[in-house]
Amino acid sequence: DTGVSQDPRHKITKRGQNVTFRCDPISEHNRLYWYRQTLGQGPEFLTYFQNEAQLEKSRLLSDRFSAERPKGSFSTLEIQRTEQGDSAMYLCASRPGSSYNEQFFGPGTRLTVL
Amino acid sequence: GESVGLHLPTLSVQEGDNSIINCAYSNSASDYFIWYKQESGKGPQFIIDIRSNMDKRQGQRVTVLLNKTVKHLSLQIAATQPGDSAVYFCAESPPQAGTALIFGKGTTLSVSS
Numbered sequence: 001d002t003g004v005s006q007d008p009r010h011k012i013t014k015r016g017q018n019v020t021f022r023c024d025p026i027s028e029h030n031r032l033y034w035y036r037q038t039l040g041q042g043p044e045f046l047t048y049f050q051n052e053a054q055l056e057k058s059r060l061l062s063d064r065f066s067a068e069r070p071k072g073s074f075s076t077l078e079i080q081r082t083e084q085g086d087s088a089m090y091l092c093a094s095r096p097g098s099s100y101n102e103q104f105f106g107p108g109t110r111l112t113v114l
Numbered sequence: 115g116e117s118v119g120l121h122l123p124t125l126s127v128q129e130g131d132n133s134i135i136n137c138a139y140s141n142s143a144s145d146y147f148i149w150y151k152q153e154s155g156k157g158p159q160f161i162i163d164i165r166s167n168m169d170k171r172q173g174q175r176v177t178v179l180l181n182k183t184v185k186h187l188s189l190q191i192a193a194t195q196p197g198d199s200a201v202y203f204c205a206e207s208p209p210q211a212g213t214a215l216i217f218g219k220g221t222t223l224s225v226s227s
Binding site: 044101 | 146150207
């Protein structure tokens with residue numbers, strides 16, 4: 001499968017714990033995005049990377065959230081001191097630099113904070 | 115079946131019918147639009163896109179119409195099949211959002227056989 005992959009697919013954690021999610025984009029895609037989706041809503045943009053550079057961050061990305069893409073390939077999203085309000089689906093998307101803005105999404109990581 | 119005018123969260127159709135899903139977008143400066151299909155427990159799947167210099171684009175069994183005057187986007191699915199059952203989202207790409215996509219409210223399409 002050459003699509004966007006995410007790991008883990010599901011994560012259950014207790015409030016106050018730290019969690020880290022991984023995204024592997026399509027190999028030739030230099031642009032990578034993180035979105036958050038809550039039940040019944042469309043995805044909301046969190047942050048964007050072009051190669052290893054984090055170029056955009058949403059106001060939704062509080063100080064407890066950090067994202068990296070150290071070698072311009074896979075990316076990680078870490079949430080520190082999780083809160084119940086962080087429970088959501090975290091989606092990763094990627095696209096090649098040459099395309100207009102068609103983004104290809106991964107299956108998501110479902111986070112449940114107890 | 116059609117979700118007419120204002121956004122309706124659900125649309126139920128019979129197998130074989132044509133479906134029309136409507137979306138009102140927010141930013142008149144948006145220059146690119148995408149329709150995504152999302153099945154339960156999965157990420158959004160690209161269906162079709164359209165740039166603002168076009169008013170219609172056709173794919174396989176799907177057509178997207180863009181009306182910039184009233185900031186309206188629609189997705190037409192011909193001969194709807196049970197496998198088309200999913201939540202459908204429109205997304206826009208406004209210049210001030212950088213490269214982020216702004217998603218609208220989804221419409222749940224239910225196809226009965």
